[in-house]
Amino acid sequence: MTQPDIIISEVGPRDGLQSIARIMPTEAKTRWIRALAGAGLREIEVGSFVNPKRLPQMADTAGVVANAITLPGLSVIALVPNLVGAERAFAAGAHRVSMPVSVSESHSRQNINRSSEEAIAEVQAVAALRNSLPDAARRGVEVGLSTAFGCTIEGPVEEDRVIRLAVLAAEAGADSVGLSDTTGMGNPAQVRRLFTRLRSELGPKAGGAHLHNTRGQGLANVVAALDAGVTTFDSSLAGLGGCPYAPGATGNIVTEDLVFMLEASGLTTGIDIDRLVAARTILAEALPGEPLYGHVAEAGLPKGFRPAGGHA
């Protein structure tokens, strides 16, 4: 497999499923992840190692990881809030752990009952754990700075604080530090500015963009991030999850629409859009009645469409 221009990191099985009340059966999760990998996804965040009493949707993550790591060429990521979660994730075989660190102090306290700085200390502990593993070179620790573009409690966040925490997370031993528009408050100018600074400060440790579509700015913000040199983007099949509002007001950006935009623009993703769209059937069957978003799935590909990767 040649390296695509842009890496799409599918977060539906984690971010999508934890945002909805229903619990998807392990078997369906596994079929979905296989279908995504079959469509060409190279990275999937398959679940999270959190308290199963708090998020019962994620109680089977160890089993989901164990299955996903058998898929050739797939990087299997698990979200972990702390060292205990990271121990479970690495024991299950996850290639990488993703740790959220909130830029907003209020959001951090509300979400994990810790300050942002305490969350950075936890990153350091997880990085030390990873370094102690016999196959440390093949295990990754990623940080995603949540509320990096604004907080529903505090409002605007200081950009200097975002960059300072990114530097601290990198110094704590994270392999990469990305920025998350958790609240869908970001705009293209801000996205371009922050990712430009992130890349300038962190160099190769500058991570990807996790953007939401809450205010319809998802793909517009991707264009801005691409301009700033970002090459990894999180998204969710059918925009599953994170949709607190009416139809159309989704949370996560829609993988199908993102892949269409990139491939149409001449950027390869390694992903076959038709197979990606076909994978929605698994969601529709396993979560009947759950709203599935996405324009390309509804409108179809344009007549004569030629993706950069030459799949269609």
Next chain:
Amino acid sequence: MTQPDIIISEVGPRDGLQSIARIMPTEAKTRWIRALAGAGLREIEVGSFVNPKRLPQMADTAGVVANAITLPGLSVIALVPNLVGAERAFAAGAHRVSMPVSVSESHSRQNINRSSEEAIAEVQAVAALRNSLPDAARRGVEVGLSTAFGCTIEGPVEEDRVIRLAVLAAEAGADSVGLSDTTGMGNPAQVRRLFTRLRSELGPKAGGAHLHNTRGQGLANVVAALDAGVTTFDSSLAGLGGCPYAPGATGNIVTEDLVFMLEASGLTTGIDIDRLVAARTILAEALPGEPLYGHVAEAGLPKGFRPAGGHA
């Protein structure tokens, strides 16, 4: 009034209303246009002068224009397919006429039963009419090249042909020539490329962008067009009209979401988002049951939001 950075040209009363089967009463159209002007819109395409048998929704356009031109500071635009329409539009008092010329020969024949070149000849006749008016300096002739980013019949269109027709339209006497993604097939790379060429070839006669959101690319394409220096954008309140697919798969880009993106990014529009969102009520009342799109109207403005223009 200071000149805003970006001009939003609202096309809902024309493009929106002609795409839906119901006929909005003249009184409601007038209230809607007044509300839009009150929110700060400087340009509104209020209707079209076409055969009322074909588009009965537009039969009252002369009356709508006559009312709209009484609103101070508002540029009143009417779409006209030909010289007869332009005569009626100017007689009614329209400040500018907008003429569609299709880049795709098949689309042109299907829509107006003329070749693209014959449509250009009509532009020349309309420009001559305008020049003959006693107040010619205050009347405008604009061309929008439809299917400029792809055609549902022909598939991809040649970019050289787009630019050639743009030059012909400018030479025929149009004051400005814009590009329309009539079919929602455009992508950001293409939008950036074509508008860069348009501006390079046409200079001050390079017009605005009429982009659709059929495949979710609307605002992403706006970001690309902004990068290419475009300063005028068409959009429709609540994304009214042009929505051939399921909820969320709108036609026109949503004015509210566009204004939010621009103002959040530091670009002034002269528009008050709260008043714009409030104008949706007129649509909801006059067209009960008609789907109204838009993320910002659903999600609300972010906490602590500060628009570039300082309205909120």
